[in-house]
Amino acid sequence: MNQEGPLTEEQRLYRSLAVKENASLGAVIEAIERGILERMKREGYGENQLSAALSASRITLLTKELDRDYLQRVFPEDADSADNLALPLAAARFNELYEGEIAAVKPELAASDAKILAAMQERMPLESVREAYLGSSLYRALVGNDRTAQPEEQRVWKSYREAREKEAARDAQETEDIFAACWQQRSRSQALPLAYREGRAAVEYLRETGVSEDALRDLLEKYAEYEGRDRDAYLRKLAREAYKEKLAYDALQANEEDAFAAALKLFVQERDGKPVSFADEKLIADALREAQAEETSLRASLLSGSPALRAPGFDHNAALAVLLGQAEGMPFQRGSYLTSEDRYKDFISSCEEALIAQGAGRSVAEERACYNKLAARELLEAGATEEEIKDILLRIGGIPAKERAKRNLDKLLAEAREAMERGEAPETPVAVAEENENVRKEEKKRVRAIWKEEPADIPQSEEALEQSESQAPVVISARERRRELARIPIFSPKSERGEDTPADEFYDSCKQEYKEEFLIPFNDQMDEGIILCMLNQGYEEKEIVAAMDRLSEAASRAHQSNYAANKMKNVKKKPKYQNLLKGFEQKLVNAERNYLQTKYREGKKMTSYDEALVRRRDPCGVPQ
Secondary structure, eight states: OOOSSOOOHHHHHHHHHHHHHSTTHHHHHHHHHHHHHHHHHHHTOOHHHHHHHGGGOGGGGTSSSOOHHHHHHHSOTTOOSSOOTTSOOHHHHHHHHHHHHHHTTHHHHHHHHHHHHHHHHTTSOHHHHHHHHTTTOHHHHHHOOHHHHHHHHHHHHHHHHHHHHHHHHHHHHHHHHHHHHHHHTSOOOTTSOHHHHHHHHHHHHHHHHOOOHHHHHHHHHHHOOOOSTTHHHHHHHHHHHHHHHHHHHHHGGGOOSOHHHHHHHHHHHHTTTOOOOHHHHHHHHHHHHHTTOOHHHHHHHHHHHOGGGTOTTBOHHHHHHHHTTSOOSOOBOOSOSSOHHHHHHHHHHHHHHHHHHHTSSOOGGGGHHHHHHHHHHHHHHTTOOHHHHHHHHHHHSOOOGGGOSHHHHHHHHHHHHHHHHTTOOOOOHHHHHHHHHHHHHHHHHHHHHHHHOOOTTSOOSHHHHHHHHHHSOOOOOHHHHHHHHHHGGGOOOOOOOOTTOOHHHHHHHHHHHHHHHOSSOOOHHHHHHHHHHHHHTTOOHHHHHHHHHHHOOOGGGGGOTTHHHHHHHHHHHOGGGHHHHHHHHHHHHHHHHHHHHHHHHTTOOOOHHHHHHHHHHOOSOOOO
8 A cells, every 4th residue: 555666456446445345544654644643743853853743644645645634624723843853753653643643443344354355255256356466555654654554464464365165165065066967968079178177167166156266276276186295376267267257247347438348238138148159259359450449449348348468278478469450360278278377376375375374474575585595495496497487587587686697597506406416305485484483482481591591501600601602602503693684674763862872882882793693793784773763862873883883803804905885885876775865864964963062152262173064054053
């Protein structure tokens, strides 16, 4: 909902249904934000700070921008004109208070989401519903905290799926006789692809009964002939495509203006509601081309409504080419029904579902590199080429821009191939999720044990402790190392700057936090975190660079002459830090202004450093 980049069509549908289902959402948001701003005023936030807090207003979920009338309705009266720079950042405090307010309506939001998800599953396959909801829910957009939102989203999704699966099992049992009749009538011709033959029976069953994709999948599990090692993926794809084809027929009733859809509807009526053949669709498309229909318009009509472009067992790109008159013949899928891309998507989806079932509030995105390597192993075993896998990973592998270099992909594939050649048993999605959770539990146990008791053989003096640590370095596995590296970006030092805390002392405090938190040696990623922390605390860039040059223990510092300056430059360039850095810059400006105003009011002599600040900012009219 509140994501970067454009929304997908499915996410737009979720948003519109969420707004419709929660008719009083605008009034709720207004009441919450009025109350939060009033409380922040009482806490001492000034006018400018309260205005800044409204940059995080949730009313923009309903409107394109904040209008003047809304601002007047929610902005507190008699707010202090002076800002209180000792308080936390206004937007951060606004979000913190919002989280508490939204917690009160969490049950109502969950109930409305269950209705919305059910409505969406009537219009699209299950996979599309999940992708539209997880990561984009109304609750996530309102609460403004991904760590809080993710477990709740997964809880709602899990509850919804459990209810739907029970309903599907009941529907499958009640309609099995109809399915068996459709199945009995399917073609047995070995000249036709198995997925095409089974898909025809599946579509006929769906159109006759109107049951869900889940119910179809339950019955395919029992009846389908395919017995390959990837049978589950085969059944999921067959059910998904059959359901999409059925939805294409359903949509004909509402599409009166499109020429292709109107003609197709007549064909279906002439056949007493039975599905049309690919030859029928080609006949309609040929007639429209002869009637001088523009290719762009015809292509759009076909992509929007052609059942053949969704049918199981067809190569949908080839089918489109035939319908547009660019190729001939029946567009059957050549080779395996499951493409490498299908296998990749199914593996990642299965891992995501396993994590949700586990209830740990974790997602594949948090350890995507690990899951990508496991998926690559699966694809290699299925016969995919390395170039094919690289293409899939670059297009849909969720790889950050900084990690898309060829050497990184080569390394990932080399590790996947090495595991395969060693004959290690491939890890199932459930096993991966369980192992990750078990490792986290063991880490928590170790920490708790350290707090509860102190074994007698632990040396008590600082010298003895240092000597013991140097003699017994921590050895961790490659998997643990990857996990530790993945945790670094989400860790933030807790150190707070005192009134006279020098940069060296603050840097060293942050460094110690990283060394105590992580099992791996201090590295340059941790230095990035310290830079962000120190900028947030109001230290200047030159202070941070000087402290880092003196005190950093990152291995890369040893062979870089301008390590700290380069690290600062790289942090400032990274797109993901831009919004944070803007906030830090404003905080520093405010702090400098406050410092100069105080010094000027008290009549203290200005140093050359103070004069440089005045010349740079001149925020309060101090003579130069």
